[in-house]
Amino acid sequence: MSDAVQILDAVAIVGDYLREHPDVESMVGGRVSHKSPSEGDFEEPWVRITLLDPQNVTGNSRVEWLVSYYLQIDCYAGSENRFAEAFDLAAAVRAALIALPDADLEDAVVTDIGFASMPSQPDADLMPARERFILDAEVFAHPR
Amino acid sequence: MAPVRYVPNPLFEEEVREQPQHEKGMRTITKGVAKAVRTAARPFRNTGYYERRVRVKAQSVVASDFAWHWVEFGSVHNPPYAPFRRGLRAAGIRLVMDPKPPR
Numbered sequence: 001m002s003d004a005v006q007i008l009d010a011v012a013i014v015g016d017y018l019r020e021h022p023d024v025e026s027m028v029g030g031r032v033s034h035k036s037p038s039e040g041d042f043e044e045p046w047v048r049i050t051l052l053d054p055q056n057v058t059g060n061s062r063v064e065w066l067v068s069y070y071l072q073i074d075c076y077a078g079s080e081n082r083f084a085e086a087f088d089l090a091a092a093v094r095a096a097l098i099a100l101p102d103a104d105l106e107d108a109v110v111t112d113i114g115f116a117s118m119p120s121q122p123d124a125d126l127m128p129a130r131e132r133f134i135l136d137a138e139v140f141a142h143p144r
Numbered sequence: 145m146a147p148v149r150y151v152p153n154p155l156f157e158e159e160v161r162e163q164p165q166h167e168k169g170m171r172t173i174t175k176g177v178a179k180a181v182r183t184a185a186r187p188f189r190n191t192g193y194y195e196r197r198v199r200v201k202a203q204s205v206v207a208s209d210f211a212w213h214w215v216e217f218g219s220v221h222n223p224p225y226a227p228f229r230r231g232l233r234a235a236g237i238r239l240v241m242d243p244k245p246p247r
Contacts, residue, residue, distance in 0.1 A: 074224075
């Protein structure tokens, strides 16, 4: 087997972590995924994670060790469509992620995390436009 | 030599931006960024309309497609294609998150 470093599945790692985090779990249950809920299942709030760009930031000759995973994390309100609900969810996700470098993960070590922005961007694809906060996060991680 | 007191000029950035050298330098950067954004938009190309609407305007790169936010941020029915954010990173522009600790 090749000893090349495998890039991590950052969406799964962050998704598993958020699903198990009590503050996030109490707001969305297990509704943290890389895709939107099924059509018509938009009653409860949810979180969608998309990997925008993984970039090697190792900084030495070691190949693909430390990678910057640039994630978009959508935090949607439920059918009551309350702005505060979307904000509270985004704030809970953000607070949980800040603690990610201290978490004991099975396959990965998260060395740092930063946030580029957290705009309120209601999703006009639902009627009425559904409240949503978009968390732009950069997670630095390497395999364990 | 007498000590010199430094007085920050609040108009410094504005004045620098008006310099022709700055404008020339920025033109090179913004052209590169616009090209990288168009390249990042290519994988989900349909008609090419979005790519054509990515333009350099003064010292900025803008997308004048009316649906730019759907393309950039996605929706419940569409993934975020994020051509601007991907393009910026591909062009080598990084957000440096190194804030000074609070006092």
